[in-house]
Amino acid sequence: MDTTIHELTQYVGQIVTIKGWLYNRTDKGKLVFMQVRDGTGICQAVVFKRDVDEATFETALRLPQESSLIVTGDVRADPRAPGVPGGYEIGVKSLQVVQRAEEYPITPKEHGVEFLMDNRHLWIRSTKQWALLRVRATVMRAIRGWLDSNGYVEMSTPILTPSAAEGTTNLFEVGYFDDKAYLAQTGQLYNEANIFAFGKVYCFGPTFRAEKSKTRRHLTEFWMVEPEIAFCDLDQLLEIEEQMVSHIVQTVLAENQNELKVLGRDPAKLAHIAPPFPRITYDDAVAKLKALQAQTADPEQKQLLDITWGMDFGAPHETALTQLYDKPVFVTGFPSAVKAFYMEPYPDRPEVCKSADLLAPEGYGEIIGGSERISDPDLLLKRIHDQGLPEQAYQWYIELRKFGSVPHSGFGLGVERTVTWICGTEHIREAIPFPRTIYRLYP
Numbered sequence: 001m002d003t004t005i006h007e008l009t010q011y012v013g014q015i016v017t018i019k020g021w022l023y024n025r026t027d028k029g030k031l032v033f034m035q036v037r038d039g040t041g042i043c044q045a046v047v048f049k050r051d052v053d054e055a056t057f058e059t060a061l062r063l064p065q066e067s068s069l070i071v072t073g074d075v076r077a078d079p080r081a082p083g084v085p086g087g088y089e090i091g092v093k094s095l096q097v098v099q100r101a102e103e104y105p106i107t108p109k110e111h112g113v114e115f116l117m118d119n120r121h122l123w124i125r126s127t128k129q130w131a132l133l134r135v136r137a138t139v140m141r142a143i144r145g146w147l148d149s150n151g152y153v154e155m156s157t158p159i160l161t162p163s164a165a166e167g168t169t170n171l172f173e174v175g176y177f178d179d180k181a182y183l184a185q186t187g188q189l190y191n192e193a194n195i196f197a198f199g200k201v202y203c204f205g206p207t208f209r210a211e212k213s214k215t216r217r218h219l220t221e222f223w224m225v226e227p228e229i230a231f232c233d234l235d236q237l238l239e240i241e242e243q244m245v246s247h248i249v250q251t252v253l254a255e256n257q258n259e260l261k262v263l264g265r266d267p268a269k270l271a272h273i274a275p276p277f278p279r280i281t282y283d284d285a286v287a288k289l290k291a292l293q294a295q296t297a298d299p300e301q302k303q304l305l306d307i308t309w310g311m312d313f314g315a316p317h318e319t320a321l322t323q324l325y326d327k328p329v330f331v332t333g334f335p336s337a338v339k340a341f342y343m344e345p346y347p348d349r350p351e352v353c354k355s356a357d358l359l360a361p362e363g364y365g366e367i368i369g370g371s372e373r374i375s376d377p378d379l380l381l382k383r384i385h386d387q388g389l390p391e392q393a394y395q396w397y398i399e400l401r402k403f404g405s406v407p408h409s410g411f412g413l414g415v416e417r418t419v420t421w422i423c424g425t426e427h428i429r430e431a432i433p434f435p436r437t438i439y440r441l442y443p
């Protein structure tokens with residue numbers, strides 16, 4: 001019976017065939033212990049000299065790491081058996097080598113990050129990377145599942161665009177015949193057109209930002225889901241966000257216990273993630289940061305937490321704020337001057353806008369940026385001028401406000417930042433199969 005390691009539980013006492021790769025191997029006298037992985041998990045396949053012919057035993061004894069193989073044997077339940085999920089092993093009866101690997105460069109010993117990144121095409125096979133990328137796939141599926149079952153229509157928005165939406169300093173410019181174009185920083189502006197046809201929409205795809213900073217939170221190519229909703233104000237938007245994020249976390253908890261175990265991620269850190277999430281204003285946040293700064297004795301930390309009203313948050317500010325809560329926290333009402341041109345100002349206090357960032361706990365920081373959008377075409381035009389953007393490129397966008405304009409809101413959630421937080425891992429570069437950063441375009 002052909003099966004997968006994930007399904008071994010169903011075949012105890014039966015003969016099965018597994019197709020995969022040799023992850024690791026040890027031997028002891030008449031026994032060779034092979035750790036075999038097949039994409040769905042890892043299991044121990046034990047070759048006992050007495051059970052196989054001489055040639056098979058010799059092959060097993062010398063098989064190099066990452067050789068591809070097909071093993072057939074009987075499934076035994078043994079709580080001590082290592083692996084993922086573990087607890088089951090195969091008593092090998094026959095072994096077919098599909099290809100003998102040659103000197104695989106990533107051995108079970110420690111390697112430096114640059115070496116591993118240069119070998120990313122191989123590194124993705126390692127257990128931690130495997131677990132992270134499986135969680136990533138669950139996160140993406142949970143996002144789509146939640147949006148699709150809540151009436152959102154998926155729209156594809158262009159990747160080649162004529163203008164900026166999230167600031168002009170991090171645009172990737174590409175030649176476009178005799179003209180130039182930019183890789184999309186967001187699909188939002190197009191989704192603002194799409195809501196007038198479909199009500200509730202989302203786009204989900206890669207986005208590009210020429211981020212010159214080298215931080216553990218920034219990629220130059222990352223995946224973002226962007227829901228946009230007609231007849232929706234900021235308060236309603238936050239309810240949508242907290243429901244979707246909770247659904248993502250609960251889906252990972254339900255489906256990826258093995259992966260979380262591999263990652264050493266305590267599920268108790270995630271189990272309580274459910275609505276409502278705390279909400280604080282930017283004004284409150286600045287006051288809290290000032291209080292934290294006053295309390296700290298460490299001069300370096302004092303410096304990092306420095307803030308005056310009107311400044312955007314840096315990573316240290318976000319980190320400090322999230323440590324005050326055990327759930328993601330919304331920060332609303334940022335200064336209009338530090339946010340994108342399209343965010344609706346508060347009518348009684350136009351220096352702040354109806355914006356919200358969602359900061360993930362445990363120091364992870366921003367995973368969502370969202371806002372209510374400007375409805376008034378004249379104000380929108382003024383904001384475009386104020387930010388020095390070319391009016392002509394936004395004509396279609398301004399025109400949306402003239403034909404049945406409504407209050408509307410939307411947000412963007414970064415997939416890799418969300419995966420980094422849920423997995424409790426250090427650096428965003430491991431949350432995408434082939435990361436792109438300022439210093440890396442290979443492999």
Ligand code: 4AD
Pocket residue numbers: 166185186187188209211217218219220222224226227366367368369370371410411412413414415416417
């Ligand atoms: O806050 P941002 O820039 O918002 C927008 O792009 C809006 N147009 C979204 C919308 O309202 N439709 O980006 C949204 C999210 C961030 O919160 C973060 O999770 C992620 O995208 N993000 C990045 N992730 C990895 N690397 C980067 N360089 C990122 N920049 C933003």
Ligand code: MG
Pocket residue numbers: 357366368369
């Ligand atoms: Mg943002």
